[in-house]
Amino acid sequence: MGVPSLQAAFGQVRSLELRLVGVSPCAEAAADRLDIALEDRHFPLEVVLSARAWHDSDVIERWVTVRRRTDADGTPVTVTRLDSGSWFLPDATGYRYSGVFGAWAEEFQLQRAPLPIGELTFTSRQGITGHQANPWIMIDPGDTTEEHGPVWGIALAWSGSWRLTATHRPEGGAAVSAGFGHEGVRWTLAPGQEITTPPVLGLYTGGGFGAASRAWHDHARRHILPTPQEERPVLYNSWEATTFDVTEAGQLALAKIAASLGVELFVVDDGWFGTRDDDTRSLGDWWPHRERFPDGLRGLFDGIRELGMKAGLWVEPEMVNADSELYQAHPEWILRMDHRRNDEKRSQLVLNFARPEVRDWALDWLDRLVTELDLDYLKWDMNRPFTQAGWPEAGPAQDLLWIEHTRNVYRVMRTLRERHPRLRIESCAGGGGRVDFGIMRYTDEVWPSDNTDPRDRQTVHHGFSQIYPISTMSAWVPDSPNPNTGRATPLRYRFHVAMSGVLGIGGDLTTWSQEDLDQASRFIRAYKSVRRVIQQGRLHRLGGIPGQERSAVQYVLGDDVVVLIYNPYGNAKRGPRWLRLAGLDPDALYEVVDAGGPGKGPGLLEPGSRYHGSVLMSVGLRSAAWEPIGADYRSDMIVLRKLG
Numbered sequence: 001m002g003v004p005s006l007q008a009a010f011g012q013v014r015s016l017e018l019r020l021v022g023v024s025p026c027a028e029a030a031a032d033r034l035d036i037a038l039e040d041r042h043f044p045l046e047v048v049l050s051a052r053a054w055h056d057s058d059v060i061e062r063w064v065t066v067r068r069r070t071d072a073d074g075t076p077v078t079v080t081r082l083d084s085g086s087w088f089l090p091d092a093t094g095y096r097y098s099g100v101f102g103a104w105a106e107e108f109q110l111q112r113a114p115l116p117i118g119e120l121t122f123t124s125r126q127g128i129t130g131h132q133a134n135p136w137i138m139i140d141p142g143d144t145t146e147e148h149g150p151v152w153g154i155a156l157a158w159s160g161s162w163r164l165t166a167t168h169r170p171e172g173g174a175a176v177s178a179g180f181g182h183e184g185v186r187w188t189l190a191p192g193q194e195i196t197t198p199p200v201l202g203l204y205t206g207g208g209f210g211a212a213s214r215a216w217h218d219h220a221r222r223h224i225l226p227t228p229q230e231e232r233p234v235l236y237n238s239w240e241a242t243t244f245d246v247t248e249a250g251q252l253a254l255a256k257i258a259a260s261l262g263v264e265l266f267v268v269d270d271g272w273f274g275t276r277d278d279d280t281r282s283l284g285d286w287w288p289h290r291e292r293f294p295d296g297l298r299g300l301f302d303g304i305r306e307l308g309m310k311a312g313l314w315v316e317p318e319m320v321n322a323d324s325e326l327y328q329a330h331p332e333w334i335l336r337m338d339h340r341r342n343d344e345k346r347s348q349l350v351l352n353f354a355r356p357e358v359r360d361w362a363l364d365w366l367d368r369l370v371t372e373l374d375l376d377y378l379k380w381d382m383n384r385p386f387t388q389a390g391w392p393e394a395g396p397a398q399d400l401l402w403i404e405h406t407r408n409v410y411r412v413m414r415t416l417r418e419r420h421p422r423l424r425i426e427s428c429a430g431g432g433g434r435v436d437f438g439i440m441r442y443t444d445e446v447w448p449s450d451n452t453d454p455r456d457r458q459t460v461h462h463g464f465s466q467i468y469p470i471s472t473m474s475a476w477v478p479d480s481p482n483p484n485t486g487r488a489t490p491l492r493y494r495f496h497v498a499m500s501g502v503l504g505i506g507g508d509l510t511t512w513s514q515e516d517l518d519q520a521s522r523f524i525r526a527y528k529s530v531r532r533v534i535q536q537g538r539l540h541r542l543g544g545i546p547g548q549e550r551s552a553v554q555y556v557l558g559d560d561v562v563v564l565i566y567n568p569y570g571n572a573k574r575g576p577r578w579l580r581l582a583g584l585d586p587d588a589l590y591e592v593v594d595a596g597g598p599g600k601g602p603g604l605l606e607p608g609s610r611y612h613g614s615v616l617m618s619v620g621l622r623s624a625a626w627e628p629i630g631a632d633y634r635s636d637m638i639v640l641r642k643l644g
Contacts, residue, residue, distance in 0.1 A: 003119060003165045005083040005177045006064070010043040010075050017041040030055055030223075044069035044191075045077055049085075059219040060202045064179075067194035079187045083163075083179030084200035089139060089152050095174050097166060098138040098209070100463040102131050105451035105484055107432035108463030115139060115168045123163040125182045126385030127350070127405065128429050129436045135162045136467050137176060144208055146541060147582060151205050151212040154178055155467055157224070157437035158198040160406035161185075161386075181402060188396040195403070198438055209466070210582070214538050216467040221536075224437055225472065226417065227424070227444050231532055232471060232502040233264035233310060234524055237379070240452070240476075240483055241508035244278055246271035247292050248300045257509040259307035261517065262524040266304045267312035267379055272297065274324065280347040283319045284326030286365045301373050312377025313369070317362045318409065319348045319383060333358050335401070337390035345384040352391055353412075354404035363412045370420050380413070380443070382429040406438070413442035426474060432460070435468065445474045445502055452478035452506055453485040454497035455568055455633075458547035461500055470555075471535040475499075476506030477520070489633050491516055493566070495523040496635035500553050500564050502535065503527050526594070530639055533557040540582040543575075550575050550626050556583045559642035561590065565625045570632040577628065578620035584613035585642060594639040596624065605638060613642075 008016055021037040036049040045068060052061040062085035068077045089095070095115035099122060100108045122137065124130030136155035144151055156162055156178045164178040178200045181187075187195060201219070205211040221228040236258040242250055246268060255266045273289055274282025288297045301311040320327050320334060322344065327334070334349040336342055342349060351358050369375065386405075391398035413425055427434050427443040431450035440446065446468075449460045457475060464473055475498040481488045498504065503524070512520070527534075537555030542563075544551050552565040565579065584590065589612055595605035605621060625634040 002167045002169070002175065003086075003177050004081060005086040005179070006047065006066070007079070007081040008045060008066070009078045009080065010040075010045075013043070016045075018047060021046075028052070043075060043077065044071065044073070051085075054219070054223060056222060057219045058203055058205065058215050059223075061199045062202065063197045063199050065194055065196045066189070068189035068191055070192040077189045079189065079195065080185070081179070082181065082187070082195060082197055083177045084156065084197040085179075085202070086175055086177040087152070087154055087202050089174045089176070091173055092141040094142040095168055096140050096142045096144075098140070098466070099136065100134050100466070102133075102432070102463075104131055104431055104433075105449060106456070106460075107131050107435075107449045108134065108460045110459075110463040110466065114142065115166060115174060117168050117170050119165055119167050121163060121165045123182055124161050126433075127161055127389060127402065128382060128385060129159050129162070129434045129439070130385075131431065131433045135164055135178065135436055137164060137166060138209065138212060138466070139166065139174060139176070140209075146210045147208045149206070149208050151203075151209055153203040153212050153216065153467065155201045155203075155216070155437055156180070156198065157201060157441070158406070159409070159434050159436050159438040161402055185399045185402055187399055187403075190397070201437065210540055213466055213541075217469040217539065220437065220440065220469050221471075224441050225444075225469070226442065228471070229536070230444070232445060232535055234262065234527065235265045235267060235312075235474070235502070235504035236263045236509075237267045237269055237476065237504060237506050239269035239314070240478060240506045241510070242269075242271070244271035244276060246289070248303075251300055252303050254509055255304050255307055255309065257517070258505065259309055261505070261509075261521045262528070263309060263505060265310040265312055265377055266307075267314065267377060268300070269314040269379070270316075272313070281321050281323040283316060283321040283348060284324040284351075286315070286369065297373055301375070305374075310376035311373070312379060313373065313375055314379045314381060315366065315369075316381040316383060317366060317412070318351050318353055318405075320351050321347055322349060323347075332393075335386055335389045336392070337388045338392050340388050340390075343387045345387070348384050350384065350386055350389075352401060352405065353408040354391060354394075354401035359408040359412060363415055366412065366416055367419060370416065370423055375420075376422060377424050377426070378416075379426045379428055379447070382434055384430070410438070410442055417442065432464075435464070440468070440472060444472070446472050447474050451484045452476050453482040453487055454478075454489050454494045455487065455547045456485065457497050458551070458566065458568075459545075461497070462541065462546040465539060465541065465553075470501050470539060473501035474504055475501035476504040479507035479511070491519055492523075493633040493635045495520070495527075496564050496566065496637060499523070499527050499534065499637065503531070526637065530560070530562045530637075533560045533562045537562070538583060542579060542582065552579055554581055554583070561640040561642070563636075563638040563640075565623045565636040565638065567625045567630075567634045568632060570630045570634060571628075573628050576620075577626050578622055579626060580618065580620035581616045584617055586612070586614035586617060588613045589643045590616060590640045591643055592638065593641050594637065596636045596638065610643070616640075
């Protein structure tokens with residue numbers, strides 16, 4: 001007796017009795033697939049359990065389809081839980097779980113603890129993936145480390161509401177069931193109607209949490225990400241510099257400075273449309289601000305391209321303000337319930353993307369916007385959860401909006417990409433509120449947190465990297481003091497933290513000193529010289545707790561090795577002073593190419609020095625950033641290359 005993965009009701013009968021109908025193996029081009037067909041012994045419900053084992057991946061993919069037969073009588077068929085798969089784990093003397101928790105500006109905080117006896121549930125009831133948890137879990141016997149020991153991982157590829165429950169039975173054994181939806185939602189099926197779940201992915205490794213992460217990253221690059229081999233451009237986003245004060249002159253002034261630093265993509269953020277002078281108005285009115293841009297946006301984006309940069313724009317297609325022309329014309333388009341209020345959050349209401357006319361409206365204006373402005377990049381934001389999530393016109397089928405809203409977001413993104421092959425999309429949801437393997441199939445980058453403070457970002461990046469590839473993780477260099485936390489940090493540290501992902505700049509460049517601008521230009525050049533290794537390399541997490549202790553991240557791609565080293569506390573006496581590397585060839589010789597990156601102080605490594613891989617992994621190297629006495633917020637970038 002445990003958590004059910006499938007619950008259905010037939011009138012007053014709330015019970016399933018499934019029998020086997022058939023098993024269908026299928027050899028696909030890159031995988032082996034198995035479909036197991038079942039049906040209820042009396043009522044008109046068919047169930048197909050599907051599994052796919054990829055030839056080049058340790059990940060197994062599972063999903064479920066339920067269908068009401070067309071020969072059904074008038075008995076209502078309602079599904080109240082439909083998980084994508086239930087995974088049973090081998091017996092162990094104990095279990096420990098790993099997952100992430102968070103909130104706005106504090107996403108992806110890694111937690112590890114003994115798996116309690118009973119049921120442990122992580123969920124989002126918000127209509128999006130959510131900030132509070134993320135739809136994955138790793139389980140180990142309790143003594144697994146970063147580089148040693150077994151790990152079982154389960155991840156749901158879905159961007160709407162979800163639920164994942166780990167059950168640890170008192171008599172021993174554990175299982176994990178995961179799927180979309182949440183308690184209280186009812187999906188009523190008409191004759192012939194079917195629902196197919198999103199995939200749930202399972203992975204086993206004996207090589208510790210690091211090997212599990214690298215296996216997840218490899219699978220995402222091979223089978224999920226739309227542009228996995230592209231080098232992501234260095235980006236500038238204007239939000240922290242201007243907020244809603246977006247003008248052509250102001251944006252071009254920032255763009256000129258950004259271009260001079262070596263920035264490759266300039267993104268205009270919120271404030272360019274309707275009468276958008278603050279966050280209370282004009283969401284839904286997606287045309288250029290008539291006072292700020294009386295001649296439209298084409299001049300601004302032509303100016304950005306003349307500076308040698310690609311052009312991007314912020315949008316929030318799923319939202320509407322009550323103070324907008326769209327809402328006045330179509331108040332029925334929002335999520336709403338009869339005889340209930342319409343709660344606003346951030347002065348916003350949620351458009352019901354499950355409605356075909358809303359989906360088509362969004363695709364139409366987005367397509368025209370990308371075409372007319374020749375855009376290279378969209379930052380797609382989604383800043384609030386669902387409330388009053390009803391669709392009165394849909395009747396008994398209205399709860400399907402929890403599924404179809406997300407799937408229509410996917411459809412719009414997919415269609416935009418088909419019509420505009422060079423368009424790239426970034427997913428944002430009030431920071432990291434929509435990060436998962438579902439949205440990553442249609443986007444190139446994700447924004448993990450609105451908190452750009454480098455010390456806080458280290459913990460965000462640490463949790464993010466547990467299963468998601470670094471090539472998808474957008475990271476900015478902000479101003480100091482930081483606009484979120486007020487904490488002052490050196491430009492060097494801010495760059496080195498942002499360089500651990502896809503580098504972006506978010507500060508107000510018009511206030512930076514010439515010395516800072518010169519240093520920023522050097523850091524951008526240094527990042528470009530190693531970004532393929534960082535974005536495509538195999539990740540190793542080294543050292544202690546990021547943002548709290550001496551720590552480092554290492555990337556290996558072919559013969560190239562990049563190590564980013566951090567020490568937030570200059571007077572820290574405890575912890576190792578020698579940094580042991582990982583994932584090297586023990587018999588090979590490695591040469592130091594860069595011993596600390598641009599602007600480094602006195603270091604303990606010299607370019608041209610050579611070390612055997614076995615020495616670097618068993619003894620390690622010394623970095624000035626890890627010395628026990630010095631300033632706070634020290635960091636280094638060390639680049640090595642395998643010889644021969």
